[in-house]
Amino acid sequence: MSPVAGPLPDAVTAESFRAFARGQAAGWSPTYERLAYAVAQDERVLGLLAGLPEATRQPNLLFGVGRLLGAPVDDPDAFPRWVVTRWGDVEREVRGRSTQTNEAARCATLLPALSSLPGPLALLELGASAGLCLYPDRYRYDYGDGVVGDGDGPVLGCRWLGDSTPPTTRPEVAWRAGLDLHPLDVADPDHLRWLDCLVWPEHDERRERLHAAARVAAQDPPLLVTGDLVTDLPALARRAPEGATLVVLHTAVLAYVDAPTRVAFVETVRGLGAHWLANEAPSLLSGLLPVPPSSTADGPRPFLTALDGIPLGWSGPHGQSYRPLT
Numbered sequence: 001m002s003p004v005a006g007p008l009p010d011a012v013t014a015e016s017f018r019a020f021a022r023g024q025a026a027g028w029s030p031t032y033e034r035l036a037y038a039v040a041q042d043e044r045v046l047g048l049l050a051g052l053p054e055a056t057r058q059p060n061l062l063f064g065v066g067r068l069l070g071a072p073v074d075d076p077d078a079f080p081r082w083v084v085t086r087w088g089d090v091e092r093e094v095r096g097r098s099t100q101t102n103e104a105a106r107c108a109t110l111l112p113a114l115s116s117l118p119g120p121l122a123l124l125e126l127g128a129s130a131g132l133c134l135y136p137d138r139y140r141y142d143y144g145d146g147v148v149g150d151g152d153g154p155v156l157g158c159r160w161l162g163d164s165t166p167p168t169t170r171p172e173v174a175w176r177a178g179l180d181l182h183p184l185d186v187a188d189p190d191h192l193r194w195l196d197c198l199v200w201p202e203h204d205e206r207r208e209r210l211h212a213a214a215r216v217a218a219q220d221p222p223l224l225v226t227g228d229l230v231t232d233l234p235a236l237a238r239r240a241p242e243g244a245t246l247v248v249l250h251t252a253v254l255a256y257v258d259a260p261t262r263v264a265f266v267e268t269v270r271g272l273g274a275h276w277l278a279n280e281a282p283s284l285l286s287g288l289l290p291v292p293p294s295s296t297a298d299g300p301r302p303f304l305t306a307l308d309g310i311p312l313g314w315s316g317p318h319g320q321s322y323r324p325l326t
Helices: 009-025 030-040 043-050 059-068 077-084 087-094 103-114 188-196 204-219 233-237 259-272
Strands: 121-126 140-142 153-156 175-179 223-225 246-249 275-280 303-307 310-315 321-324
Touching: 009 043, 009 059, 009 103, 030 043, 030 077, 043 077, 043 087, 043 246, 059 087, 059 188, 059 321, 103 153, 103 204, 103 246, 103 303, 103 310, 121 233, 175 233, 188 204, 188 310, 204 259, 233 246, 233 259, 233 303, 246 259, 259 275
Parallel strands: 121 175, 121 246, 140 153, 175 223, 246 275
Antiparallel strands: 275 303, 303 310, 310 321
8 A cells, every 4th residue: 555645845834834924923024924925825935945954944934044135025026036046045044043033022921930939040941042031030021010120121011911910029040041052142243133133024122122132141141051952951950059949941942842852851851850931832832731722812822831830821922911821
């Protein structure tokens, strides 16, 4: 009996771009929504992308590289032609980079969990990029009832979509470290430019926040280590100071590893005796913790925020909102 053929790579890639347009860009980035649909129906671009490793056929990665190289991202008709014409440069950059969107505003959706833990905290972030989510104690927060925190850090605006009271204090952080396959350094102009290109075109506020958060990190750089989120995690965790509450956190990372690796990662974290703080698309947490059936959060499809395997709330994917479950 002949094996049943699965979808062709071109068809899978096309559907991933359509899914991105519908589920992430719609109502949030008209530019990327149009580009995603344009790529999804262009056989030339789909054929080129099919020759790349599956993990690199991502809309965010292609569009970020396009912006880095000066592509006409505002013109969905011209963009596919540009990709074909510049494919040599595009392929080199796509193969050499990864999507490392470092959205500091996600700290506003992590704060409810972090502020509930005994301090001081030792924060260890997986897929840390440049480590901008390691400064929940340096940023300020506005949930709609005034600013929480002082200092010169950026104010992270986050709509509080529940009846409970949002956090009123920031955690004390004694140690901050990150693990990433390719850590970024905000003091490196090329690294900072790449982070800027990963911010979607219409999101000027996010872009300003990125640079403000980068200034915070540059003043007190975190410990960033090159490594794998499973095999290299225990060694880094052992470097956390005694007497601090160790929190292993990650946000928008699990999409880049397969299901067996996710399971191995959770087993590793639990073996450390650390708190586990997750902020991910709910489909990626399915099987790792009890995922609530649905969310009533407005806007783009939300992330689920959970502490130690217990769901806490629905989070805007870029930290723009938080809806507690209780």
